[in-house]
Amino acid sequence: MTTESSGQLDLMHWLIRLIAYIIDAIIVGIVATILAFIVGVIFFGLFFLAFGILSILYFIVLDVYWGATIGKRIMGLQVQLVKGGRIPFDKSFIRNISKIFILFLFLDWLIAVVTPGADRRQKWTDRYAGTTVAQIGKSPIGSTAPSPPPPPPPPT
Secondary structure (H helix, E strand, O other): OEOOOOOOOOHHHHHHHHHHHHHHHHHHHHHHHHHHHHHOOOOOHHHHHHHHHHHHHHHHHHHHHHOOOHHHHHOOEEEEEOOOOOOOHHHHHHHHHHHHOHHHHHHHHHHHHHOOOOOOOOOHHHHHHOEEEEEOOOEOOEOOOOOOOOOOOOOO
């Protein structure tokens, strides 16, 4: 499990997180679309409201009870406290509140990328909540885990 960060921006880690988010957004989008059609499209914004609320619920529940969303699991990622361990409901709510609206999520990522932080893999809300997303398994597109150091030379 990789929880350390060198302070350098890890683009592969962010790409893996983006792909995981896209997988999760498709899942939530399908459910939001079905609900919008069942309720009836009274307002065009009903879909976006449903999508935002369902997103927050989806991410909070799966982060707390499963340690990751379906997209994160597929990509070999897990949400955890900075010091390790599962995150509680309140910290999950803080780290996921930006997912209510895509512009807020973009700003959350942008602030994290352009501002210094101890762990460059954290969104801004992750920093505030004391959480991080760690690579715990193999991703289908590669790994963000650093390669192991070379073995020591043989004794002489």
